[in-house]
Amino acid sequence: MDLETKIQGAREISGRLLKALAVISGIALFLLMCLVSYTVFRRYVMNNPVLGDAELVQIGMSLVVMMAMPYATFSGAHIRVDIFDRKIGAWGRYLGDVMARSLGAFFLFLLIQKTWDKALDAHEYGDVTNMIEIPVWIAYGAITVGMGGYALVLIAQLVVQFLSGVKDYE
Helix, strand or coil: CCHHHHHHHHHHHHHHHHHHHHHHHHHHHHHHHHHHHHHHHHHHCCCCCCCCHHHHHHHHHHHHHHHHHHHHHHCCCCCCCCCCHHHHHHHHHHHHHHHHHHHHHHHHHHHHHHHHHHHHHHHHHCCECCCCCCECHHHHHHHHHHHHHHHHHHHHHHHHHHHHCCCCCC
């Protein structure tokens, strides 16, 4: 089995796993939309607000954003600025991508360490939200998983980039 086949197989497997995270994100977003619609109806039509709706939305948004981030990076759905691409050529784009991915993975690693520690502390001390007492380690855990997936995607992209070289670099 040649290297290209192995890379393609790994890309398909990781793509499925990352897509599963994105589906979780989409489901969470849909549920949040339903929750917000319901709470608006209860607040303004029935004059009976839902207790803790803001807390649910805040924790839910951490799931939505962080579970979608790795798949967005994997599929190239993020914003890419290419103002200087023609001037810097293939080598400049190659080195710029190496630098961006390396720095991104490094800083994500630092953030992962901090949020993991924060999640463990929140779990150990039983930290909860103010109104309906949702454990806050859930949000920290989602952030940690999302950033971990994002960092792994960046590292995998770096490996593929190094193996492919600068020839015909887009």
